[in-house]
Amino acid sequence: MIEYGIRRRLRGETCPACGEERHRIYKSHPIPVPASLGRGLWLFTDCACIRQARAEERSRREQLLAVPAAHPLPPGLQEKSFAGFRVTDFNRDAYEDSWAFARNFEKINDGKGLILAGPSGTGKTHLAAAIANELRSRFSVAFVYLPTLLEKMRMTNVPLEPLLHADLLVVDDLGSERATDWTMERLLIIVDGRLNNLKPTVFTTNYDLQDLDKRVGMRVASRVLGSNLRLLLRGPDFRLLSVGY
Numbered sequence: 001m002i003e004y005g006i007r008r009r010l011r012g013e014t015c016p017a018c019g020e021e022r023h024r025i026y027k028s029h030p031i032p033v034p035a036s037l038g039r040g041l042w043l044f045t046d047c048a049c050i051r052q053a054r055a056e057e058r059s060r061r062e063q064l065l066a067v068p069a070a071h072p073l074p075p076g077l078q079e080k081s082f083a084g085f086r087v088t089d090f091n092r093d094a095y096e097d098s099w100a101f102a103r104n105f106e107k108i109n110d111g112k113g114l115i116l117a118g119p120s121g122t123g124k125t126h127l128a129a130a131i132a133n134e135l136r137s138r139f140s141v142a143f144v145y146l147p148t149l150l151e152k153m154r155m156t157n158v159p160l161e162p163l164l165h166a167d168l169l170v171v172d173d174l175g176s177e178r179a180t181d182w183t184m185e186r187l188l189i190i191v192d193g194r195l196n197n198l199k200p201t202v203f204t205t206n207y208d209l210q211d212l213d214k215r216v217g218m219r220v221a222s223r224v225l226g227s228n229l230r231l232l233l234r235g236p237d238f239r240l241l242s243v244g245y
């Protein structure tokens with residue numbers, strides 16, 4: 001009969017950072033599993049550094065979840081995932097780079113984000129939402145549809161803090177807002193503020209990147225193009241294709 005939950009101690013290792021010993025322990029599977037998986041796993045016990053990192057991560061997550069997001073994803077995008085994305089030859093590179101971005105998000109410390117560019121219906125917003133959904137339980141994430149945000153800013157006093165300090169900001173539909181000096185100025189404040197805070201931003205745009213300066217002004221365009229990885233999505237238009245089914 002198999003006894004679950006027994007532990008055997010072997011020689012461990014000393015953590016170079018805190019000097020505490022990490023014991024090697026054998027942990028049996030708590031429930032019966034297929035024989036091919038073995039009876040258990042070799043693990044190391046936690047040292048002081050690992051316990052502290054875990055406590056910090058826990059309190060960070062609690063803080064995050066205690067405050068409702070100032071700019072949550074719209075309900076229609078909250079279920080968008082990488083798994084639900086239809087990968088084709090037209091979007092494979094963008095899909096893979098978006099996934100790598102989300103997977104390595106923790107390691108980004110230079111504020112470098114993404115621009116997802118391509119005609120409407122190619123899945124840009126789906127990928128941007130999938131990134132946001134992948135990260136929003138562990139990081140502060142803000143999602144804004146740019147024309148609506150700018151309209152709101154014109155009518156009321158929208159606090160900038162959540163936009164400038166969110167770990168990730170998604171700016172959906174860059175360039176489709178009505179370009180005025182005022183909108184370009186607001187946009188520049190957001191883009192510059194995030195670059196200064198080294199916080200990455202994901203932009204989606206329907207416009208040809210060569211024409212972006214005509215849509216958002218030279219100063220915004222040069223910052224957006226100069227500090228983000230460009231991912232291009234090409235047709236065919238998903239929505240058009242699915243109409244015939």
Ligand SMILES: [Zn+2]
Pocket residue numbers: 015016017018019020047048049050
């Ligand atoms: Zn340690």
